[in-house]
Amino acid sequence: MQAPSLFTLIKEDFSTPARKDPALKSKIELFFNYPGVIALVHYRLAHSLYVRGFRVLARMIMGFAQFMTNIDIHPAAYIGRRVFIDHGIGVVIGETAIIGDDVTIYQGVSLGGVSLAREKRHPTLENGVVIGAGAKVLGDITIGANAKIGANSVVIKNVPQGCTAVGIPARIITPKPESTFASKPSNELCLAQSSGTNALLPDVSKQAFLYLLERIEILEKQAHIADMDCHKAQESMQELKTQLDKRYREYIQALRDKDS
Structure with a gap:
């Protein structure tokens, strides 16, 4: 042309x-x-x-x-x-x-x-x-x-x-x-x-919501755990704590990825 x-x-x-x-x-x-x-x-x-x-x-x-x-x-x-x-x-x-x-x-x-x-x-x-x-x-x-x-x-x-x-x-x-x-x-x-990558930005709001849900679940289960024997209660609390820590790490990582 x-x-x-x-x-x-x-x-x-x-x-x-x-x-x-x-x-x-x-x-x-x-x-x-x-x-x-x-x-x-x-x-x-x-x-x-x-x-x-x-x-x-x-x-x-x-x-x-x-x-x-x-x-x-x-x-x-x-x-x-x-x-x-x-x-x-x-x-x-x-x-x-x-x-x-x-x-x-x-x-x-x-x-x-x-x-x-x-x-x-x-x-x-x-x-x-x-x-x-x-x-x-x-x-x-x-x-x-x-x-x-x-x-x-x-x-x-x-x-x-x-x-x-x-x-x-x-x-x-x-x-x-x-x-x-x-x-x-x-x-x-x-x-x-x-x-510059195929990765999408993390959904920080979703991660925070999941973390709060896990924390509420722990509070709700504490009453039921109190009725268990000591050994089972300890195992159940440890499982919930591990799951909550995992959610918290995912939330923190999402914040870091968003700021990077």
């Missing part, structure tokens, strides 16, 4: 806010109230120059765009089609960042690096990703298609497609229910994929 022309990309950049922002009432607002659009238009021109070897000129253009919009985009970064930078103030997109199509980025987002090596050190955002305000996505990681990153989250690990990540550091909380990709992952699959 032939790559779209520069004019086509810029035209899409101007038309995208009308589809993604209900606050837009007039096209003239795009020039005065949408710094993300202005920054993207400058980026399209600067990126076109950068890949042709006019790197200093490209950096100068983006420096001027940063002065006007307070959005810092490196001209070497790759930004796909119909990307919407909403509000935009404080957005930083690093040199080796890759952004797919139909991505939405809110104000204060940083797509940053954690390495000084001259290599791929910034994130990759696949198609349809939404990055909430103030989120920091750091390092050479991949945010899967249609995933969401919560506001002010710090993401340092891959996020599977269709999942939602929040917190510091970010953790997977739920798949996106309206995901459009063919294979819709369950919440458990999101959690397993994000940990």
